[in-house]
Structure formats: C-alpha cells, structure tokens
Amino acid sequence: MSVHGGPDKAIYAYPFEHYDYWRRKLPDMDLPWGMFGENLTTVGLLEDEINIGDRL
Numbered sequence: 001m002s003v004h005g006g007p008d009k010a011i012y013a014y015p016f017e018h019y020d021y022w023r024r025k026l027p028d029m030d031l032p033w034g035m036f037g038e039n040l041t042t043v044g045l046l047e048d049e050i051n052i053g054d055r056l
Contacts, residue, residue, distance in 0.1 A: 014038035015046055 014036050022031055033041045045056070 011039040012037060013040040013042050013045065016041050016043045017046060 019031055019035075019041075022035075050056075
C-alpha cells in the first residue's frame with residue numbers, strides 16, 4: 001500500500017454538520033456523502049472540539 005492505508009497514513013474527515021451550509025450556498029447542486037473528497041463523513045466531530053493527535 002504505497003499510497004493509501006498503513007499505520008502512518010492520513011485520512012480526510014469532513015463533518016456532516018457542514019453539509020447544511022453548502023446545501024444553502026449551492027441549492028441546485030447534488031451533494032452526496034464524500035462530495036468534498038473526504039474518506040469519512042463524521043457526525044459530532046467539529047474542528048473546534050477535536051485536536052491533532054486525538055484518538056477516537
């Protein structure tokens with residue numbers, strides 16, 4: 001696994017809660033989960049509540 005996976009690889013998580021903002025800004029656009037390139041769409045993990053190094 002040279003690109004994805006492994007113990008030292010990063011993932012991109014994007015909060016479900018932000019989709020409402022984008023749906024208001026882009027009302028005519030379909031916004032399926034993963035639309036912003038995230039590997040995980042999370043619920044309840046907002047940027048101001050978690051820190052680099054947190055383990056979930």
